[in-house]
Amino acid sequence: MIRAFVNGKIYISFKPLKVAEAIVVANEKVIYAGKSEKVQKIAKELGGEVVDLGGKTVLPGFIDSHIHLNSLGQSLKMLNLKGTRSIEELKEKLKDYAAKTSTSWILGFGWDQEELGRYPTRADLDEAVDDKPVLLYRTCFHAAVLNTKAIEIVGLEKDEDVDLETGIIRENALEKVRDVISKTLTFDDYKHFIEEGAKFVLSQGVTAVGFVSVNNKSLRALLELDSEGRLPIRVFVYLNPSLLKELKNLGLTRGVGSERVKIMGIKVLADGSLGARTAWLSKPYADAPMTGHPNISKEELEEIVREAHKLNLQMAVHAIGDKTTDMVLDVYEKFRGERNRIEHASILREDQIKRMKELGVVASVQPRFVISDWWAVKRVGKERAKWIYPFKSMLEQIVIGFGTDAPIEPVNPWETIYAAVTRGKFENVETYHYTKDERLSIEESLHGYTYGSAYIMHAENELGSLEEGKFGDFIVVDRDPFEVEEKELKNIKVLEVYVGGSKCY
Numbered sequence: 001m002i003r004a005f006v007n008g009k010i011y012i013s014f015k016p017l018k019v020a021e022a023i024v025v026a027n028e029k030v031i032y033a034g035k036s037e038k039v040q041k042i043a044k045e046l047g048g049e050v051v052d053l054g055g056k057t058v059l060p061g062f063i064d065s066h067i068h069l070n071s072l073g074q075s076l077k078m079l080n081l082k083g084t085r086s087i088e089e090l091k092e093k094l095k096d097y098a099a100k101t102s103t104s105w106i107l108g109f110g111w112d113q114e115e116l117g118r119y120p121t122r123a124d125l126d127e128a129v130d131d132k133p134v135l136l137y138r139t140c141f142h143a144a145v146l147n148t149k150a151i152e153i154v155g156l157e158k159d160e161d162v163d164l165e166t167g168i169i170r171e172n173a174l175e176k177v178r179d180v181i182s183k184t185l186t187f188d189d190y191k192h193f194i195e196e197g198a199k200f201v202l203s204q205g206v207t208a209v210g211f212v213s214v215n216n217k218s219l220r221a222l223l224e225l226d227s228e229g230r231l232p233i234r235v236f237v238y239l240n241p242s243l244l245k246e247l248k249n250l251g252l253t254r255g256v257g258s259e260r261v262k263i264m265g266i267k268v269l270a271d272g273s274l275g276a277r278t279a280w281l282s283k284p285y286a287d288a289p290m291t292g293h294p295n296i297s298k299e300e301l302e303e304i305v306r307e308a309h310k311l312n313l314q315m316a317v318h319a320i321g322d323k324t325t326d327m328v329l330d331v332y333e334k335f336r337g338e339r340n341r342i343e344h345a346s347i348l349r350e351d352q353i354k355r356m357k358e359l360g361v362v363a364s365v366q367p368r369f370v371i372s373d374w375w376a377v378k379r380v381g382k383e384r385a386k387w388i389y390p391f392k393s394m395l396e397q398i399v400i401g402f403g404t405d406a407p408i409e410p411v412n413p414w415e416t417i418y419a420a421v422t423r424g425k426f427e428n429v430e431t432y433h434y435t436k437d438e439r440l441s442i443e444e445s446l447h448g449y450t451y452g453s454a455y456i457m458h459a460e461n462e463l464g465s466l467e468e469g470k471f472g473d474f475i476v477v478d479r480d481p482f483e484v485e486e487k488e489l490k491n492i493k494v495l496e497v498y499v500g501g502s503k504c505y
Helices: 036-046 069-075 087-100 122-128 148-154 171-182 187-203 216-227 241-250 298-310 322-334 350-359 376-380 382-387 391-395 413-422 430-438 442-456 486-491
Strands: 002-006 009-014 017-020 022-026 029-034 049-052 057-060 062-067 106-111 134-138 143-146 168-170 206-214 234-239 261-269 314-319 341-344 362-365 400-402 474-477 494-499
Touching: 002 036, 009 022, 009 442, 022 036, 029 036, 036 049, 057 442, 062 187, 062 400, 062 442, 069 187, 069 206, 069 216, 087 106, 087 122, 087 134, 122 134, 122 143, 122 148, 134 148, 143 148, 143 171, 148 171, 168 171, 187 206, 187 216, 187 494, 206 216, 206 261, 206 442, 216 234, 216 241, 216 261, 234 241, 241 261, 241 298, 261 298, 298 314, 298 322, 314 322, 322 350, 350 391, 362 391, 362 442, 376 382, 376 430, 382 430, 391 400, 391 430, 400 413, 400 442, 413 442, 413 486
Parallel strands: 002 049, 009 057, 062 206, 106 134, 206 234, 234 261, 261 314, 314 341, 341 362, 362 400
Antiparallel strands: 002 022, 009 017, 022 029, 057 474, 134 143, 143 168, 474 494
């Protein structure tokens, strides 16, 4: 299939900034970009279809480098507690939701104790629902609250990550609960979640994703959807470490797959979150006498990286606290892989950025965290405030790709672009006053969300721009982002989405 797209304002790339009137896509890839007149001539000679863009703005498709596709699909039907401002409001929402759902577990997400005034408790949940197990994730998904029924079913006992009195659980205990819930889900459930998640990100203008923390069921579901032609986006897969042995037995290495699904690497969860105070800091939190803790030992991480590198798999390690990043960089220095990744890099010192450059390490960052974590300065204190999400400093030395960590942050790329450019200026986020120099330009942000994300997933020769030879994945938007005020960036709308030159939305 050959299609010529003419009479548009087509951003071919952002660094350098290249604009064309028209492009030709053949066999899913761009074969020419230039003037409308020449493109129409090419289309006529090759017998291709001509699509008139009517002067609209076209951008390369967004690439979300860090997303939980199955959890996103599942969350579309879960109780969404984002923006809930009181415990009473939470209980009312939970009671109403439980009355309308027939699922065996009541699942919700999005609460933040900073907005509620305190942590919700098992007693709060029991008041609303006492006949079914309830799990409500904090907005970061690194802490949750359970009702009594859920605690009894899972058989939790008090330990470092479990407070039986309040029902609050964190990190490793939360993983145990997830495992129990996962066993209630069928293979078809996973297929449904992933397909719905993929359709949703496509509707937001995202044409490729880095799907992280992929388990066995998710991988099988993803591959089956691909074989059935039901996967509308391109997916780069980062598997759980538990699948390393299976990959080794099958002899699978980085890049194995199809044009829609590629196995890329291994994702490791090395610490928690700032919100739950489980991110591992080099000095105690400013608002609590603790430093957080790692979720994995240095020795365990070394063994995973060693085995992954034998298979030429890329590493992607979640590191929010600076102490965790020190540990990860120590391991990366011993096993220098090509473009080892750090996920989030929320608290990052200047010496660590320099070290990342020396080791060839790249990062997947989530700019929307800057606004969501409006309390971040309270967590780390004013002295360390300059280390909070230092995107500009990072970009000066290393390659960064953008992601949302969805369903933790909104999939909508314009929310992310807005956050990268404004850093909470209009929301009067305290972090802005200490880190305003870390704002990115629109050009830098768009580059990070396209080429940057492609690069950190070894896909820069196929994706990230609309240059000749790359896939014709692009979106049509209602306004040129370079011609709107900063405040309006998050309101840009996606009108159409094309993957390989074919209209998918």
